[in-house]
Amino acid sequence: MSGALLERLSLHGLTLAASQVWNSVRLVPIVRAGAPGDLRLAKRKYDEWVMVVSLDGELLEPGVKYVSYVPHGLVVSWTDDGSPAATFGANMAAPDGKRFGSFVRVAHRMAKREDRNRLRLLPLHLAMEGFLALHFGGPDVAWSEYSRQVLSRGLDPRWEASVSGHAIRGLEDALRVFEIHENQVGVLLFVADAFASAFIVSHPDDYRELHRSLLEDFYGELMYQYGLYGTSGHLEASLDTGGVRSLDDLERALDAMRAVWADFHEYMAAGIFDRALTSTRVYRCGPFQLQRFSTSFDPKGENHIGEAIVRADGTVEYLKTYRLSAAQTRRAVLLNKLAEHNWNLHATAAGLKQSREELVRKLEKERLGYLLKDHVLQEARRRRRR
Amino acid sequence: MENRESIQERVAREDLVMFINASFACSGQREFYSDASGQSVSIDFLHRYILGNYRRLYARTLAAGVNHFNQGQIVLNLLATGALTSAPDRAEENALITAALATLPPQRVFRLFEVLRDRRVNNRRTRAVMRAYIAGRRDAAFDAVKYRNKLRIAAAHAHLALPGELGPFLFHGWKKQRFQTELLETFRQAHYSKDAVYRLPYTVAEGLAARHGIPRDEFLAGIAGQMTANEKLRLQNAAAEDEVKLDVDLSRASLTRLAVYVSSLPAAERAQRESELRAALAGSAARAYRRSPYRLGRVAAILDRSYSSSGTSEKRRRPLAVAMAASCLLRQAASEYRAFWTPALAQDELFAIPYGQTDLAGPLIDALRWQPDLVVIVSDGYENAPPGAVCQVLRAFRKHVPGGRGVSVVHLNPVFDAEHFAPRTLGPDLPTVGIRDAEDLLTMLGFARFAEGTAPLDELEAYLEQRVARFLDARAEGMR
Numbered sequence: 125m126s127g128a129l130l131e132r133l134s135l136h137g138l139t140l141a142a143s144q145v146w147n148s149v150r151l152v153p154i155v156r157a158g159a160p161g162d163l164r165l166a167k168r169k170y171d172e173w174v175m176v177v178s179l180d181g182e183l184l185e186p187g188v189k190y191v192s193y194v195p196h197g198l199v200v201s202w203t204d205d206g207s208p209a210a211t212f213g214a215n216m217a218a219p220d221g222k223r224f225g226s227f228v229r230v231a232h233r234m235a236k237r238e239d240r241n242r243l244r245l246l247p248l249h250l251a252m253e254g255f256l257a258l259h260f261g262g263p264d265v266a267w268s269e270y271s272r273q274v275l276s277r278g279l280d281p282r283w284e285a286s287v288s289g290h291a292i293r294g295l296e297d298a299l300r301v302f303e304i305h306e307n308q309v310g311v312l313l314f315v316a317d318a319f320a321s322a323f324i325v326s327h328p329d330d331y332r333e334l335h336r337s338l339l340e341d342f343y344g345e346l347m348y349q350y351g352l353y354g355t356s357g358h359l360e361a362s363l364d365t366g367g368v369r370s371l372d373d374l375e376r377a378l379d380a381m382r383a384v385w386a387d388f389h390e391y392m393a394a395g396i397f398d399r400a401l402t403s404t405r406v407y408r409c410g411p412f413q414l415q416r417f418s419t420s421f422d423p424k425g426e427n428h429i430g431e432a433i434v435r436a437d438g439t440v441e442y443l444k445t446y447r448l449s450a451a452q453t454r455r456a457v458l459l460n461k462l463a464e465h466n467w468n469l470h471a472t473a474a475g476l477k478q479s480r481e482e483l484v485r486k487l488e489k490e491r492l493g494y495l496l497k498d499h500v501l502q503e504a505r506r507r508r509r510r
Numbered sequence: 511m512e513n514r515e516s517i518q519e520r521v522a523r524e525d526l527v528m529f530i531n532a533s534f535a536c537s538g539q540r541e542f543y544s545d546a547s548g549q550s551v552s553i554d555f556l557h558r559y560i561l562g563n564y565r566r567l568y569a570r571t572l573a574a575g576v577n578h579f580n581q582g583q584i585v586l587n588l589l590a591t592g593a594l595t596s597a598p599d600r601a602e603e604n605a606l607i608t609a610a611l612a613t614l615p616p617q618r619v620f621r622l623f624e625v626l627r628d629r630r631v632n633n634r635r636t637r638a639v640m641r642a643y644i645a646g647r648r649d650a651a652f653d654a655v656k657y658r659n660k661l662r663i664a665a666a667h668a669h670l671a672l673p674g675e676l677g678p679f680l681f682h683g684w685k686k687q688r689f690q691t692e693l694l695e696t697f698r699q700a701h702y703s704k705d706a707v708y709r710l711p712y713t714v715a716e717g718l719a720a721r722h723g724i725p726r727d728e729f730l731a732g733i734a735g736q737m738t739a740n741e742k743l744r745l746q747n748a749a750a751e752d753e754v755k756l757d758v759d760l761s762r763a764s765l766t767r768l769a770v771y772v773s774s775l776p777a778a779e780r781a782q783r784e785s786e787l788r789a790a791l792a793g794s795a796a797r798a799y800r801r802s803p804y805r806l807g808r809v810a811a812i813l814d815r816s817y818s819s820s821g822t823s824e825k826r827r828r829p830l831a832v833a834m835a836a837s838c839l840l841r842q843a844a845s846e847y848r849a850f851w852t853p854a855l856a857q858d859e860l861f862a863i864p865y866g867q868t869d870l871a872g873p874l875i876d877a878l879r880w881q882p883d884l885v886v887i888v889s890d891g892y893e894n895a896p897p898g899a900v901c902q903v904l905r906a907f908r909k910h911v912p913g914g915r916g917v918s919v920v921h922l923n924p925v926f927d928a929e930h931f932a933p934r935t936l937g938p939d940l941p942t943v944g945i946r947d948a949e950d951l952l953t954m955l956g957f958a959r960f961a962e963g964t965a966p967l968d969e970l971e972a973y974l975e976q977r978v979a980r981f982l983d984a985r986a987e988g989m990r
Contacts, residue, residue: 141867142896153867301543303817303867303894306853360898365906371879374906378871378899385896 129403130417130434133396137439138324140312140386141305146298148354150317152389154310154324161208163326163412163433163441167337168197168220168244172229175221177246179253183222183232188260188280190234190253193288195340200243200433200442204410209241220244235407235414243409247444248341250406251431254416255448256282259459262495263467269500270467279459279495284452286342292351296339304332310443312393313338315347316354319393319426324443326433344449361385395419395426396445411436421448421456455490481507523967526567527960528932529560533576533584534954535933535944536926539824543892544928546824552928553580561587565594569603570974572610573981575953577946581610582622589639590631604635606978609985611643616653619643620660627667640668651693654679656711712737739763743771760790765798766947769835772860773827780860787860795838798949804956806884809844810877811837812870813851813859814889820864827864832924833888834859835948840886843952850877852889868892870936871899874919878907884918886955890925891934891942901937908939920958922951 141153175194181187197220201209220238221231234253235245262278263270273280289295292315309331310324320343325331361381368374390397396419403417418429430445448456465471473483484504487493493501538550557580560568572584585607588595595603611619623640626632644664647653653661654676662680665672672680678687679694689695699706700718707715707722712733719729730745737745742758760768772780772787780787813836819829837859841847849859850873853866870893877885893900908914921942923933933944941962943954959965960973 142894144867144894145897301818301892305867358897361896363899363902363906365902365910368906368910370911371875371907374903374911375872375875377906378875378903381899381902382896 128438129405130401130415130432131403132399132401133432133440133443135390135397138309140389141308142382142385143314143359143389144298144302145356145358146301147294148316148351148356149292149294149298150314150356151298151302152312152314152393153305153308154312154322155305155307156309156328157307159307159309159327160206161327162206163200163202163435164209165325165327165330165334165442166199166201167334168199170194170196170220170229171226172223173227174229175246176228176230177234177249177253178230178232179234183230190249190256192249192252194231194246194249196337197244197246198334199238200245200409200414202241202410202412204241206411237407237409241410243407243414245407245414245431248431248446250414251416251418251429251444251446252284252286252342254404254431255418255429255452255456256284258456259463263462265466265468267467267469269469269496271495271497274495285345286446286449287345287348289339289341289343291348292343294351299336299339302335304335308332311335311338312389314356314392315343316350317356317392318346318350318354318447319395320344320347320447322393322396322430322443322445324440326441341444342446344447344452346447346449359388361388395447396428396430399428406431409433412441421453421460423450423453423457427453427456451490455492458487458490458492480504519967522564523960523970524963525560526564526571526967526970527963529556529568530571530574530576530957531932531942531944531961532556532926533571533574533580533944534950535577535923535946536928537577537579537825537946540822541825541925541928542818542820542822542829542890543925548928549926552931553583553926556931557583557587561591565596566599566603567971567974569599569606570978572606573978574957574974575950575977578614578618581614582618585610586622586625586629586631589626589633589636590629592633592635602978604639605982605985607639608642609982611639612646612985616647616657620657620664623664623667624660627663632667637668640664641670644668644670644672650674650676651691652711655693655697655714658714708732708736710736712741740767743767746771746774760786761793763790763794764947765791765794765835765839765949766831768794769831769838769948770827773831773834773862777861777863784860791835791838791860792842795835795842798839799842799952801949802952804843804952806840806844806952806955808846808882808884809840809848810880810882810885811840811847811849812873812877812885812887812889813837813849813862814868814870814887815851815855815862815864816853816866816868817864818868818890818892829890829924830862830864832922832945832948834862836886836888836922836945836951839948839951846882848877848880848882868894871903874900874903878911878917881913882917884920884955886951887919887921887936887940888945889921889923889936891921891923891927891936893936898937901939904937905939920955922954 137156139155141155143150143152175192177190179188179190203209221229223229234250235243237243260279262274266275307328309328313321323338325334361384363377363381365377368377399419401417401419403415405413405415407414412433412435414433416431419427421427427448428445429448432440433442435441461472461475465475469480469483473480476483481504484500488501532553536549536553538553540546569588572581588603588607626636650673675689675691675694684698689698696706696709700710704722704724707718715733739759739762743763746758768790813833815830815833821828837849852869852873855862870887870889904919919940921936921940922945923942924945926944927934933942935942941958943958943961945951945954960970
């Protein structure tokens with residue numbers, strides 16, 4: 125019961141307002157009238173340099189760990205009966221994992237229930253962990269080409285790099301000068317007019333608190349490049365003055381212009397709002413579900429991963445997305461292909477209409493060479509030279 | 511066309527309009543959308559360019575009502591390049607410099623003298639100007655205590671012989687002797703006695719109080735009598751935190767300063783003191799209006815209180831305060847007046863706080879519906895709901911709606927955009943004029959037709975000439 129998995133993101137119940145542009149960064153406000161307030165988010169700051177998250181097993185037991193710099197977490201509080209949820213201060217005194225000096229914190233799970241109606245989650249890391257866990261188990265048939273470590277322990281260790289919002293030129297200023305709307309609950313972020321990320325929360329007050337946290341989030345390395353070299357075009361909607369004879373006509377024309385403008389932004393973000401999604405449920409909290417999702421991986425298009433809290437009726441109450449870089453997409457595509465062909469190199473290569481050597485080379489180039497035994501890589505190199 | 515200007519004239523007019531316009535708003539300080547270094551590079555370049563090309567008009571800009579910062583810069587640049595003044599212009603230029611210095615606040619003038627020293631500008635005219643200024647000051651002992659370093663620098667730089675005990679006080683050090691002049695003696699004593707501190711000007715006493723370790727609240731309570739009205743206004747909030755009641759005389763404060771003060775108060779306090787604040791704002795607006803009494807007809811104002819009007823740490827809430835003050839002044843000057851805030855405000859300007867996005871097109875339509883003669887837009891020019899709408903709405907209104915041509919629309923911008931050497935415009939269809947103090951608003955409206963680019967150069971020259979005459983007359987009257 126209680127709501128299906130996300131198949132498609134929609135801006136149902138939300139409206140887009142006119143964008144605000146600063147150098148290469150374009151921010152499109154998302155406005156929601158009459159937020160019910162039964163789901164609230166607060167930021168919890170972490171000061172440590174590194175966070176180790178135990179994904180399975182107990183806090184300090186052996187098991188799969190997720191290691192990253194995590195500047196903040198989100199604390200979700202909700203009510204089951206639709207009454208307004210209480211918000212807590214940013215740093216509630218609940219002990220969150222274990223600290224080791226001022227450098228390392230070990231935390232328990234990506235999303236952890238802290239109280240009956242309270243959940244702590246690590247924003248975006250939740251989605252990223254899902255991405256890293258793609259076919260994490262490794263080959264299920266023990267083909268002789270794969271290294272012994274991969275056969276026994278899966279793809280461990282698997283890593284991806286991304287850049288902090290601080291590194292994207294102009295983002296800090298763009299967030300500073302941005303004028304937050306009255307009922308704004310979210311924002312679409314474009315860098316050089318390429319869609320970078322969507323961020324939606326449930327309540328306008330929470331958005332106001334979390335607006336600056338966009339700077340601490342991480343983004344694909346493409347956005348860093350675009351921030352350096354790109355610019356946002358000066359876009360202006362034009363007023364349709366045909367048939368305008370009075371001020372009332374003019375007002376109608378202005379409203380129409382605003383609607384066109386909002387549609388246009390939605391069109392610019394079509395990379396996520398118009399795509400089929402693959403979702404998994406991470407947590408169920410009362411009438412809400414925490415899910416993570418990804419678009420299909422298309423090596424030529426834009427691809428996103430993200431996480432969302434969805435109400436039983438399908439309204440998105442929380443959303444955060446990350447645009448994969450091209451290399452990250454290519455890795456995901458390769459892993460998908462391998463899994464599709466039962467990890468058989470010959471079959472996969474045939475499926476990709478390539479030779480086995482080309483596939484091995486591709487794996488090596490995409491930083492997946494560690495999956496294979498050394499002599500397989502060397503042989504492929506030798507054959508290539510010939 | 512009968513009055514076709516030559517290309518040369520057009521370039522000159524555009525240069526001048528850009529410069530004067532920049533000089534209304536720019537103060538070399540950080541703005542919400544740009545930093546201080548960019549601002550000063552930008553305005554510096556403009557000064558040099560205009561000085562090099564149009565020296566006479568550059569000097570006359572002193573009378574156009576540009577802000578204090580730029581008046582100081584103009585005087586500085588004129589003095590530094592005195593040899594280039596042509597003989598027929600010399601008398602007027604000298605008169606303008608003297609008159610401008612007299613209207614500038616003393617701390618700005620002394621700072622200017624200091625810059626002259628740093629730039630090693632020491633020609634005969636500069637020394638004469640400095641001598642005349644210092645001789646004309648009302649209370650030399652007060653200056654010697656309050657602007658101790660700066661007065662010494664000026665005196666040394668211009669080879670001045672200071673009257674009475676000032677020479678020994680400034681050059682031999684206050685420790686050397688007891689003084690006959692009361693203030694100088696108080697200053698000496700204040701280094702040893704806590705009581706004497708309270709008889710000094712506030713800014714001087716502040717440092718000595720810290721040296722004596724006098725607690726802040728005790729100090730503020732004791733020094734209140736020595737503060738100037740502006741100092742009290744500025745310190746009101748800091749004092750409130752220390753639970754000291756400063757007796758501010760709101761009835762004497764200038765309009766924009768008063769608006770800055772009001773905008774710093776929390777909404778609850780504004781509501782509590784509503785009648786007092788309202789009376790002060792109205793009184794100050796009436797005084798500002800008396801200084802430049804231009805009567806206006808039916809006026810609508812579109813006032814921007816979006817988040818960007820919160821300004822910077824250097825100019826806190828300045829754009830909002832200018833809008834607030836402009837509203838008060840327009841109410842005074844117009845026969846009929848209506849304000850349209852964006853985002854909309856339930857009450858009037860007294861309760862404006864910076865919040866939300868900038869939608870100017872919607873309020874513009876509302877304002878036009880009211881059928882005004884003049885629409886004044888006070889905004890930083892960053893329109894974002896959606897961008898470019900206000901200009902398009904205005905164009906369509908003028909073209910398609912009957913009676914649309916009769917309404918004039920002026921954009922007043924309290925923020926200087928360093929990148930474009932001018933206040934940011936909302937579009938080509940409406941003139942943009944920079945403004946720093948709302949008191950100048952009515953003057954700005956007179957200047958707006960030049961910003962629009964329709965009036966020819968000779969008209970601008972005539973306008974400046976007329977302003978010069980009035981400026982020098984006012985000075986002469988003040989002397990009498």
